[in-house]
Amino acid sequence: MMNDSGSKRRDWVKNVAIVFLSVMLILTFFSNTIMNYSLPEVATQYVMPGSITAKIRGTGTVESSNPYNIQVNETRRVESVLVRSGDTVKKGDVLFILADKESNELKAAEEALDALMLDFELQILSGSISSSVVSNVQSGRTSTVAEYQSRIVAAEAEIDKWKKEIAEIEVAISQLQALQSQLSVSRPDTKEAEAKLAEAQAAYNLVADPVNAAQVEIDSWKAEIEKNQKLIEEHDAKTNGYVSGGDFINNISQEEYNTAGVLIENYTERINRKRQELLEWNPNYEAELVRLKEEVDKAQTNLTNDQNYIVNSSNAVSVQLSNWNLELSDKNKKLAEANQAKTQLLSDIASQLNLEKKMEKIHEQREEVNRLREQAMGAEILAPISGTISSVNVVAGQNTTAGSAIATMQPEGAGYTLSFSVSNEQARKLNPGMEAELVNSWRYDDVVVTLNTIRTDPSNPSSNKLLMFDVKGSVMAGQTLNLSVGNKSANYDLTVPNSAIREDNNGKFILIVESKSSPLGNRYKATRIDVEVMASDDTTSAVKGGLSGYEFVITTSTKPVEAGQLVRLAEN
Amino acid sequence: MKRLRNSLSAGRNILGISTVISMVLFFLLYSVSSVLSNSLDTQQMAERWSKEKDVAQISCFFSSDAGVSVDSIESFRHTLDTALMEASIVQDSTNAGARLWADAYSAEGKISVKSERATVSADAIGIGGDFFLFHPLQLLYGAYFSGNDYNQDYCILDEDAAWQLFGSNDVAGMMVTIGGTPHVVAGVIHREMGRLSEAAGLDSTVVYVSYSTLDTYGQNYGINHYEIVMPNPVSDYAYNYVKEHIGVPEKQLEVVENSGRFDLLSRFEILAAFGTRPMTGKAIIYPYWENVARGYEDIIALITFLAVLFLMYPTVLLLILFVIYWKHKTWSARTIYLFLRDKWERKMEDVRAKRLRRKAHKDTFDDEEEYI
Structure with missing residues (x-):
């Protein structure tokens, strides 16, 4: 069992080793291919001599350099237009x-005239x-300013005259008033006379009072007596009347009659x-009274005389004052009339001037209207x-x-202009006199465009310049032309496509491809060359740097390429 | 016992294999995220501009009511030159014409391009400055143009537009008419395709013209983008400078530092902003490249998250194993010391012995010479 597991393990290790070695072999065999496919693919071009034509391009509208505006001076309806833009006449x-x-x-002028007339009337x-x-x-009788002034002066003189007289009268009045006040202040002393009168009056009263009191009683008794006498007479009359045949109506009784008689006696x-x-009391009381009365009257008269002296003097002054006041009132009236006359004069002058102005406007x-009538246009406008x-x-x-132009003409023989705005940097490359090329120039047979002036662009004075061109040839105003203008082509030893120029914080550079042989074939490496761009146009740039010419410069790549990196060339 | 031993051995095998798989997945995902983050050329301008990582690429996006104009950009450029001079940042390259910074701006709109064969109404991007330095679109034919060129009557067509207008792609140098004015086709580019690009706004024909052409002859929606690559002597210098001096209120402006947007830290920040990232109170419409970049940010952040998860498994496992090992270790610092000392002593003995042998050998040789 131990041997079986050991042999299985050995087989397993052997198989793994075989697989591993096979994979390594395949990878090694295809390593170049695999590596190539992992490298960025680049397109290259030669660095070669070439010419750079740095042109400034722009578009502008052709304008007439000396346009002639056909204007009308009135508002009229256009019946028909017989020409079109571009027609030669x-x-x-x-x-x-x-x-x-x-x-x-x-x-409008006639209506304005009617309005002025109406206003005037x-x-x-x-x-x-x-x-x-x-x-x-x-009647057209106008006065000059001097005449108006003299009339105003006369009116003012009249006013001044009345004013002066009024001033004199007022002086007189004030003097009289002063006098009057003086009189009231300096009256004679009446105290003595008043004292004497009082004394006399007292003495008189001393006598007169009892006498008067007695007289009052006496008068009252007399009145009673008369009343009773009247009663008696009435009674007697009635009685006599009856006797002579009249009606017997007697309202007074006998008793009354008798009483009356008695009363009469009593009162008497x-x-x-x-x-x-x-x-x-005083046997001479009547004479005494008379005498005392006279003394009183005398004292009174003395007093009155003293007082009347003052009144008489004041009255005289008052009368004079009154007279002067009347005079003053009269003069004031005349002054008012003079002021009114002046006011009326000023109003008349203003009115006259106003009316004269209106009349003048009416004349104008x-x-x-007459001028417009004379100038009324006919039905045709000629070139x-x-x-x-x-x-x-x-x-x-x-x-x-x-006042506005109904058409604009380009005079025969006059040229055209064209302008467009460029940046200051662009303008620095241009000079007046340069001839511009037309984009799609094959469309234009005889058009010549020349740079005339370079001036500040008023719409952007800080950063732009306006290029003004003269245009000659078969063009017309309003046509749009696309121009390119600049220096003639310049030749450079080293030119590269614009896409080859790269930049980082060390400046502009290009990447050239350097090849190296290796056991597995040629290897291509991107190498950095710092350059300075001297000129460029739409497609190519002239450079200066560590180049000798005809190097392969990388223009585009499938992936970003860095200096020192291996690359592979595009198959085409 | 044997079964237990076998099962323990199988468990170890499973753990080992799963750890290896997890590590492999982590490396795979991390590599993918790194590849993706380096694949967007529009975000790599700083690397292209300087290899020494002392520059930063900053992008600004404006709302339509921000009112940014060419004059305001020009004004910003002048202040930037002064600021760099005051900060003693000068150009020390020997190459004449080397610049400290480069910038570009663009506006979107619509334009009608006419050739003898057809008329195309297309989305337009009116460019100014060195737009194509920042956006090295894949050129099929021709070259880029710049807003700093003397002539501004260039246009770049995409393949669709070139095909419709001319029936071919190789049309660099040919003339088209825009607004009645002839324009030169500077180049033809390959338009990016794909789900992300189409969703980002690149779903129809697009033509690149100069800003002045778009403003004069097309329908201009206003400058909505400005970007610059400039020296960044310290962290966030460029970002802060642009943000403070661009002259647009914060509510109408979004500033992005492209250089570090795919860093590990930025990815975690995006993950942390999960749920709130789509929310914005600013009325800014991003151009398609920024939309693509934002899409990539989300994808890369997600990939990074998964990679971290896959890394966590073997890490935790290793940690556990280490703890177990540490608990059951049979050595100590003293034993290691003794071991090393023992080694050292033996080595010294060997050296001494070798020296003695050499000496003995030399004495013998000298004796033989004397003898001869």
Whole structure:
């Protein structure tokens, strides 16, 4: 059993060894093929002398260098367009036919004139303008500024005159008022007279008061007496009337009659007694009264005279003041009238100037209407010069716009221009005078394009330049041309395809293929050569570096290739 | 007992075989992820630009309302030159024309290309700067063009466009018309195919033109992409500089450092962002190459995750075995020391013995000479 397991193990080891060796043999046999397929496949080209034509390409639109715009000055409807872009015409050829109608500008001008007239008439009829002004304006009697100024000056002088008189009157009034106040201040002293009057009055009152009191009593008694006497008389009258045949109606009774008589006697007695009392009191009381009254009157008169002195003086001043005030009022009235006259004058002047301005505008508008009428275009627009129609900007049925071009012409014999923008770096390679080539030049027989100027591109002044070309030949405005311009071809010793140029932080380089023989065949290794690119065009670059020429340079590969890596060449 | 011994032996065999398989799978998956991460040429510009790993490739993607223009890019370039000079970063290559940095930008849009035979309306990418330095598309014919060339009337067609317009692919140098203006076909490229590319937006004919051509004659959706390869003296220098100075608000901008996006750490970051990665508040439409790269990021992250799982199995197993072995070891540091000392002493004895023998032999030889 031990031998069986040992022999099985030995067989197993032997089989594994055989398999392993077989695999190793196969791998070794096909190692080259396997390795080749794992290597990146590269395409190569020779490094060889060549020419580089570095051109700048661009596209621009042909424009007329001296375009002639055919303009109309009014808005008219285009009836028909007889030319197209590109047509060659002679001077006088009919280009457009317009509808035979009054232009919109003339209509507008007439309407404007009517509006001005209406405005003028409305202002005249508004009532705020004096007839003299209207008459002056209508008759053309205009005044100069100097005349207006002199009239204003006269009005102001009138005002000044009234003002001056008013000022004088006011001075007089103020003086009188001052005087009046002085009078009130310097009145004579009436205290003595007043004291005397008071004394006299007191003395009088001393006598008069009892007398008056007694008199009051006496008067009241007298009134009673009269009343009773009247009663008696009435009674007597009634009695006498009956006697003489009248109706007997007596309202007073006998008792009353008797009483009345008694009362009369009583009151009479009282009166007499009172009088007696007065006489006893002062036998000369009446004369005394009279005397005292006179003294009072005298004292009063003295006082009044003193007072009247002041009043009389004040009255005199007042009367004068009153007169002056009347005068002042009159002058103020005249001043107001003068101010009003000046205001009216200014208003009239403004109105007249306004109306004159309106009249002037009316005259101008009338002239404009007349001018438009004279200039009204006919129905045909003729070619003003001989040349080629560059563009037609209207179509039949469209209205023209006053002041804008309805067509543009290229004068006969004049050239064209073309421009496009390039970067500053591109512009540095160009010089005025260089001739440009046309892309697809076989399409153009006689077209010559020359670089005229290089100027700053206004749309991008910091980074671009505008190349301006002169174009001659069978072209027309609006046509697009594709140009290439640059230096003529230059020859270089070492040129490579652009796809061969690589770059890293050590600069640009190319990878060349170096072959080495080996027991298993040729081995190809990629080797780095640092280069400097001197010029390049669309497909090729001229380089300078450690090359002698005719090396195989790697252009493309199936995988990224690094320097030192083995590669295999493409089978073709 | 024998059965137990046999079963233990079978178990060991199974563990051994499964460990080997797991390791093999780990290496396989890791290799695949490494191959995938190096397969995208658009993400390898830093390696192509400098072998010394002192540069970084930074990509910026803008939303449509960011308003990035050629002028703003030009302004950024000027500030970059000044910043590098202030940081004492200068070009020390002996090759004239060597540059410290290179950049490119592009905008997407639509354009109509006309030949004598046909007219094609295609998706267009208007390029500026050294776009094809960053995007070395597979050229079938012709060459790339650059936004820095003197003429900007070039275009690159894909195979479909070339076939429709001319009926052939070998059409480099022929003329087409774009917007009534003749343009030169600089080259024909092979358009990437595949599920990922089509999902990324490369599902129809595409034409590469200059940005000025797209802006003038086509429908321009606006510059949505800018990328640069520049010196990166310290970690994140280039990333931070571009992010701070590009002049676009953060809400309208996404900045990516392409150089390290497939690193191991980046892969784990993507795994950590699982679930939230598709979420974004920015209205940015990525160009197709960025969509492809993002797809690759997800795939590589997943592969890395699986590789780690396969690595964990043998690692844990080895750890367990080590622990068991350590617990049952029969040696110690002293025994090792004694063993080594013993070895050393024996060696020294051998050397001494050899020396003695040589000496004895030499004495004998000298005696014989004297005798002669």
